[in-house]
Amino acid sequence: LRGARVIMACRDEEKARKAIREIKARSHNMNVLHMEVDLANMRSIREFSKTLQKEKRLDILINNAGMPSVLDWTDDDFSMCFGVNHLELTEQSDQSHLLQLQVPEDLNYNLFPFFTYCRSKLANIYFTQELARTLEGKGVTAYAVHPGYVQSNWICHYSVLFRILVQVVMFMTVVYCAVSDEVLEHNGGYFTDCQPAHLRVFARDSGVAKKLWEASKRLVKLA
Numbered sequence: 001l002r003g004a005r006v007i008m009a010c011r012d013e014e015k016a017r018k019a020i021r022e023i024k025a026r027s028h029n030m031n032v033l034h035m036e037v038d039l040a041n042m043r044s045i046r047e048f049s050k051t052l053q054k055e056k057r058l059d060i061l062i063n064n065a066g067m068p069s070v071l072d073w074t075d076d077d078f079s080m081c082f083g084v085n086h087l088e089l090t091e092q093s094d095q096s097h098l099l100q101l102q103v104p105e106d107l108n109y110n111l112f113p114f115f116t117y118c119r120s121k122l123a124n125i126y127f128t129q130e131l132a133r134t135l136e137g138k139g140v141t142a143y144a145v146h147p148g149y150v151q152s153n154w155i156c157h158y159s160v161l162f163r164i165l166v167q168v169v170m171f172m173t174v175v176y177c178a179v180s181d182e183v184l185e186h187n188g189g190y191f192t193d194c195q196p197a198h199l200r201v202f203a204r205d206s207g208v209a210k211k212l213w214e215a216s217k218r219l220v221k222l223a
């Protein structure tokens with residue numbers, strides 16, 4: 001863990017404690033702690049944000065938590081996928097790498113959860129591009145990441161065939177984007193397999209990214 005102070009932002013205290021015990025045992029870094037946040041609740045996100053601001057510095061923020069395709073809503077009545085995967089907008093300190101793990105009006109669409117999931121991930125890509133533009137020159141960079149396919153809880157929500165096919169264990173790209181200086185020249189980029197991925201033309205549309213940014217800020221009452 002490179003001597004870092006690591007904050008695990010989780011909603012489930014018991015799971016967090018178990019994970020922290022394991023991390024401490026494996027890394028021998030005792031500076032690992034839990035802070036509570038429920039990303040399906042705006043009030044909780046704001047309280048977490050306030051607590052985080054008391055930290056002396058923030059070097060790396062990894063927004064990894066994500067909801068798969070489920071037909072459900074957050075406490076603030078956003079579609080669960082869209083609310084948890086995209087609307088948890090964040091403010092950061094300088095010298096940070098910010099990672100977003102991978103319009104308007106019908107943004108909150110939820111009838112076909114798989115489509116909402118896909119849209120939330122596309123939203124992460126647009127959001128990261130606009131965040132990078134907004135923070136340009138301020139010593140903060142942002143990347144969207146495809147972590148690779150992993151046998152996690154996420155996979156339980158998909159078909160048995162998909163689960164059998166998904167055997168590759170990854171998540172290296174997340175670490176790569178967090179610590180490597182090679183990514184700096186790709187600020188706002190989308191990474192997969194530890195390299196910048198080619199995005200289709202519509203996913204590079206800065207006009208849509210800006211509209212989404214503004215619409216998202218309105219939705220969470222930051223504008």
Ligand SMILES: NC(=O)c1ccc[n+]([C@@H]2O[C@H](COP(=O)([O-])OP(=O)(O)OC[C@H]3O[C@@H](n4cnc5c(N)ncnc54)[C@H](OP(=O)(O)O)[C@@H]3O)[C@@H](O)[C@H]2O)c1
Pocket residue numbers: 009010011012015037038039040041064065066067068084101146147148149150151152153154155166
């Ligand atoms: N696994 C894959 O193959 C794969 C492929 C492509 C993209 N991804 C993306 O990678 C990211 C991580 O996925 P994963 O595979 O690790 O999935 P996972 O095992 O389901 O883990 C998701 C994590 O998000 C947390 N979370 C969900 N809702 C939350 C909320 N409202 N507040 C706080 N935390 C919440 C969960 O907390 P609890 O433990 O409390 O439920 C869990 O720790 C996601 O963004 C996913 O979309 C994964």
